[in-house]
Amino acid sequence: xxxxxxxxxxxxxxxxxxxxxxxxxxxxxxxxxxxxxxxxxxxxxxxxxxxxxxxxxxxxxxxxxxxxxxxxxxxxxxxxxxxxxxxxxxxxxxxxxxxxxxxxxxxxxxxxxxxxxxxxxxxxxxxxxxxxxxxxxxxxxxxxxxxxxxxxxxxxxxxxxxxxxxxxxxxxxxxxxxxxxxxxxxxxxxxxxxxxxxxxxxxxxxxxxxxxxxxxxxxxxxxxxxxxxxxxxxxxxxxxxxxxxxxxxxxxxxxxxxxxxxxxxxxxxxxxxxxxxxxxxxxxxxxxxxxxxxxxxxxxxxxxxxxxxxxxxxxxxxxxxxxxxxxxxxxxxxxxxxxxxxxxxxxxxxxxxxxxxxxxxx
Ligand SMILES: C[S@@+](CC[C@H](N)C(=O)[O-])C[C@H]1O[C@@H](n2cnc3c(N)ncnc32)[C@H](O)[C@@H]1O
Numbered sequence: 497x498x499x500x501x502x503x504x505x506x507x508x509x510x511x512x513x514x515x516x517x518x519x520x521x522x523x524x525x526x527x528x529x530x531x532x533x534x535x536x537x538x539x540x541x542x543x544x545x546x547x548x549x550x551x552x553x554x555x556x557x558x559x560x561x562x563x564x565x566x567x568x569x570x571x572x573x574x575x576x577x578x579x580x581x582x583x584x585x586x587x588x589x590x591x592x593x594x595x596x597x598x599x600x601x602x603x604x605x606x607x608x609x610x611x612x613x614x615x616x617x618x619x620x621x622x623x624x625x626x627x628x629x630x631x632x633x634x635x636x637x638x639x640x641x642x643x644x645x646x647x648x649x650x651x652x653x654x655x656x657x658x659x660x661x662x663x664x665x666x667x668x669x670x671x672x673x674x675x676x677x678x679x680x681x682x683x684x685x686x687x688x689x690x691x692x693x694x695x696x697x698x699x700x701x702x703x704x705x706x707x708x709x710x711x712x713x714x715x716x717x718x719x720x721x722x723x724x725x726x727x728x729x730x731x732x733x734x735x736x737x738x739x740x741x742x743x744x745x746x747x748x749x750x751x752x753x754x755x756x757x758x759x760x761x762x763x764x765x766x767x768x769x770x771x772x773x774x775x776x777x778x779x780x781x782x783x784x785x786x787x788x789x790x791x792x793x794x795x796x797x798x799x800x801x802x803x804x805x806x807x808x809x810x811x812x813x814x815x816x817x818x819x820x821x822x823x824x825x826x827x828x829x830x831x832x833x834x835x836x837x838x839x840x841x842x843x844x845x846x847x848x849x850x851x852x853x854x855x856x857x858x
Contacts, residue, residue: 508755521841556584558826559838559848560731564588566819566852567727573597574639576725578632579732581608583615589729590621598624598639598701600725602632606695613696623698630692632730637692638715638723640702659707664697721855742846791849792831798853813856 505520513520564585569575569592577586580601589599603609606629616622628637692712697703703711715723746754799816816834826843827836827850835851 504751506751506754556588557846557848559843559845559850560584561588562819562822562825562827562836562838563729563731563848563850564592565821566850567729568820569593569597569727571596573726574641574724575599576635576639576728577601578635578728578730579603580627581605581612583612585729585731586612586625587615587619587621590616590623590625593624595623595700597726598626600637600639601625601627602630602635602692603627604629604631606693609695616696616698622696622701624700625696625698626694626701626703627696628692628694635692636714636717636720637712638720639725640706640711641723659709660705661697661703661708661711663699663704791837791851792835795830795832795835795851814853815856817852817854819850819852 510520567575567589569589571593573593574597575589575593577589577599580586581603583601586599586601593599601609601612603612609627609629613622613627616625616627626640628635694703694711743754746757749757795816799814816832818834819836822836825836825838826845827838828842829835830837830849830851832851835849838845838848838850840847
């Protein structure tokens with residue numbers, strides 16, 4: 497593939513970069529962007545013990561890895577990944593948690609989340625994971641904390657609980673699929689998105705033994721705060737101008753389609769809405785665009801909505817946090833202190849912006 501600096505970037509895109517104070521040379525390292533992998537030491541040891549030299553590795557961009565590290569995941573955390581597909585970050589989160597806590601992955605794109613499910617199964621990481629096709633801006637299902645269904649302690653055995661979830665299988669009975677399709681059509685919201693639809697759950701995700709009403713119960717914002725997630729990752733959709741890999745795809749898609757696909761104003765506005773979504777407890781957000789409008793401006797907007805519990809009571813106070821270990825990352829500070837920018841040229845990653853917030857007690 498030719499170096500990206502020699503690619504025929506359309507004038508509109510060059511103007512866009514200029515307007516945003518971005519130097520087109522940030523795309524010059526396209527051909528030499530290294531491939532990154534992550535492997536888990538404990539897993540490596542365990543697997544090596546059991547299967548000789550076999551060990552498990554998977555690819556993840558270093559900047560994406562930094563977005564997950566920013567969460568400072570602790571043993572037992574219940575983590576919400578609001579834009580989860582196709583799933584590189586959710587794999588890393590599950591890998592860090594091991595046999596503790598849980599992860600709930602949400603994405604509006606069913607086909608992308610189905611690809612995420614395939615990845616979880618391929619890497620055997622789905623044990624404590626649930627995947628919901630849902631709109632992250634309105635998602636309000638709390639984590640299941642009773643993660644192991646206890647047949648002995650339960651007052652009614654699994655078979656007696658009408659509608660109770662049993663072990664997940666990709667081969668759902670025809671009747672169940674028909675009912676789900678009917679419910680999905682009924683549940684169309686004003687935005688045209690379906691009500692949450694559970695498309696995968698692991699054996700220790702807390703779903704088995706619960707009824708549909710229990711699994712899909714929508715929590716009040718108060719309950720979401722007290723019983724919600726310990727960490728939230730919002731890997732928001734954006735124009736993707738910061739992603740080298742995305743820009744390279746226009747070689748196949750045609751450069752003329754770039755202004756429509758990347759710079760479409762309506763799309764950008766709608767995405768900004770997601771980017772100001774309130775993470776329910778503590779979380780990091782990461783964006784793949786490089787413009788100030790998609791990054792620092794969103795952080796400013798978020799903070800102004802959350803700066804004072806008294807000012808806007810529907811939002812709890814939030815504070816920007818320092819990202820631990822950032823001194824060892826190939827990134828620089830964003831225009832707002834404590835935020836990080838990985839541009840493709842200096843970081844040799846595919847490009848990312850990261851901000852970390854902590855919800856403060858009101
Ligand atoms: C940058 S990708 C996420 C990449 C993913 N975190 C990973 O590590 O592979 C952004 C995702 O956000 C999803 N998305 C966009 N709007 C959404 C919304 N309102 N609610 C949930 N997901 C949304 C898109 O479908 C897309 O899969």
